[in-house]
Amino acid sequence: MRRLLVLGAGTAGTMVVNKLRRRLDKEEWQITVVDQSDRHFYQPGYLFVPFGVYSAEEIVKPRQRFIPDGVDLVRGEVDRVAPGGNEVLLADGRRLPYDYLVIATGVGPQPDQTPGLLDGGQWRKSIFDFYTFDGAVALAKAMEGFDNGRLVVHIVDMPIKCPVAPLEFTFLADAYFRQRGMRDRVELTYVTPLPGAFTKPIASKRLGSMLDERKIAVETDFLVERVDDKTLVSYDEREIPFDLLVTVPLNMGAEYVARSGLGNELNLVPVDKHTLLAKAYPNIFALGDASDIPASKAGSVAHFSVEVFTENFLRHVRDEPMTGSFDGHANCFVESGDGKALLIDFNYDTEPLPGRYPLPGVGPFSLLKESEVNHWGKLAFRWMYWNLLLPGRPIPLPAHMSMAGKHPEE
Numbered sequence: 473m474r475r476l477l478v479l480g481a482g483t484a485g486t487m488v489v490n491k492l493r494r495r496l497d498k499e500e501w502q503i504t505v506v507d508q509s510d511r512h513f514y515q516p517g518y519l520f521v522p523f524g525v526y527s528a529e530e531i532v533k534p535r536q537r538f539i540p541d542g543v544d545l546v547r548g549e550v551d552r553v554a555p556g557g558n559e560v561l562l563a564d565g566r567r568l569p570y571d572y573l574v575i576a577t578g579v580g581p582q583p584d585q586t587p588g589l590l591d592g593g594q595w596r597k598s599i600f601d602f603y604t605f606d607g608a609v610a611l612a613k614a615m616e617g618f619d620n621g622r623l624v625v626h627i628v629d630m631p632i633k634c635p636v637a638p639l640e641f642t643f644l645a646d647a648y649f650r651q652r653g654m655r656d657r658v659e660l661t662y663v664t665p666l667p668g669a670f671t672k673p674i675a676s677k678r679l680g681s682m683l684d685e686r687k688i689a690v691e692t693d694f695l696v697e698r699v700d701d702k703t704l705v706s707y708d709e710r711e712i713p714f715d716l717l718v719t720v721p722l723n724m725g726a727e728y729v730a731r732s733g734l735g736n737e738l739n740l741v742p743v744d745k746h747t748l749l750a751k752a753y754p755n756i757f758a759l760g761d762a763s764d765i766p767a768s769k770a771g772s773v774a775h776f777s778v779e780v781f782t783e784n785f786l787r788h789v790r791d792e793p794m795t796g797s798f799d800g801h802a803n804c805f806v807e808s809g810d811g812k813a814l815l816i817d818f819n820y821d822t823e824p825l826p827g828r829y830p831l832p833g834v835g836p837f838s839l840l841k842e843s844e845v846n847h848w849g850k851l852a853f854r855w856m857y858w859n860l861l862l863p864g865r866p867i868p869l870p871a872h873m874s875m876a877g878k879h880p881e882e
């Protein structure tokens with residue numbers, strides 16, 4: 473029996489085992505997937521929980537439900553990979569041998585990496601995050617109780633998963649306070665380590681002007697050194713006081729990646745950005761957020777890259793060259809408040825451009841432009857996630873980015 477072992481049954485790991493179980497002979501291949509938790513969280517839903525749009529129950533389901541017959545789901549925490557011995561050790565002492573390994577344990581927020589965030593006495597009192605389920609639920613209460621003062625939305629450093637999520641939170645907060653008739657009592661500030669609202673110039677300009685229109689102050693190039701009680705302090709000694717801080721802590725890969733000597737300084741696995749094969753080992757791949765590819769850390773990237781990976785993997789295990797090349801394709805809806813959203817579609821080489829998606833002229837989604845249809849697309853994504861994406865069903869969207877419908881000149 474040949475053994476494929478997948479670490480992490482989140483977005484990428486679940487898609488992979490579903491797709492490969494259909495394609496790999498059951499007599500020849502054993503597939504095992506490991507995860508530390510038996511609940512699968514729909515992370516894009518965390519954005520909406522603080523505004524009361526989704527209840528917690530709508531975004532959590534039992535993990536086993538998405539694992540197909542013929543795949544063993546092992547509940548356990550990965551402690552270490554021994555790449556020399558082709559073996560994975562779990563924290564409880566179990567050992568899982570493999571012939572091929574897929575690392576898909578994602579990234580997570582690490583508030584302990586910024587002095588004063590977790591240990592300054594304000595965590596979950598006046599400092600919150602929405603990048604975890606518990607954080608989003610706790611923040612919902614804090615938002616409900618907030619009736620005036622300085623709300624600061626803040627990113628510690630890039631890369632983070634879903635790099636537009638903090639912007640979306642800010643737009644939604646603006647709309648939420650307007651709907652509650654108290655926007656004039658809230659000072660909203662967006663604090664980012666980037667030189668602008670987003671990583672890519674055209675989108676950054678568009679999103680930056682949306683912050684201006686909403687009278688949201690922006691503090692750029694802000695590299696936080698520490699949090700002093702209720703003040704953010706940067707390395708260049710700027711100070712930003714807050715009453716309520718919504719922060720996105722440093723995002724890092726799982727610690728076992730570092731312990732196994734497989735990661736960079738953020739515990740991300742260095743891979744070839746087109747095949748996702750680890751640079752150091754010919755039988756280890758890293759998919760989803762866990763790798764160091766210079767693409768957005770997003771479910772859409774996990775989806776498009778898994779499509780390319782699946783075909784490549786089938787060739788690789790036959791000792792044939794991998795002919796598929798992942799282009800970094802990402803697309804993300806950006807909620808902008810009042811029932812509207814934008815859509816951005818881009819890859820390693822092409823930044824988000826205006827236009828229509830997926831069909832030129834027809835859309836129905838508009839690129840870099842607010843519309844209600846985009847908002848409904850964002851909400852419909854939850855259904856697609858549970859019913860199409862995770863089970864690895866075909867979705868009529870090409871894995872590679874297309875220039876059709878895009879207008880570089882606008």
Ligand SMILES: Cc1cc2nc3c(=O)[nH]c(=O)nc-3n(C[C@H](O)[C@H](O)[C@H](O)COP(=O)(O)OP(=O)(O)OC[C@H]3O[C@@H](n4cnc5c(N)ncnc54)[C@H](O)[C@@H]3O)c2cc1C
Pocket residue numbers: 479480481482483484485506507508509515516517518519548549550551576577578579602603604633634637726727728759760761762769770771772773774803804805
């Ligand atoms: C607030 C927020 C909003 C987002 N919005 C969007 C969006 O609108 N669109 C979009 O495309 N993406 C969005 N994303 C990003 C998207 O959720 C992630 O990019 C995607 O889930 C990555 O998939 P993954 O499989 O790499 O990691 P995950 O889905 O995070 O899965 C990793 C799995 O590994 C497991 N694991 C980790 N460490 C260990 C260990 N040591 N042992 C065992 N198991 C382990 C975890 O339990 C988890 O199940 C958002 C994310 C957040 C936080």
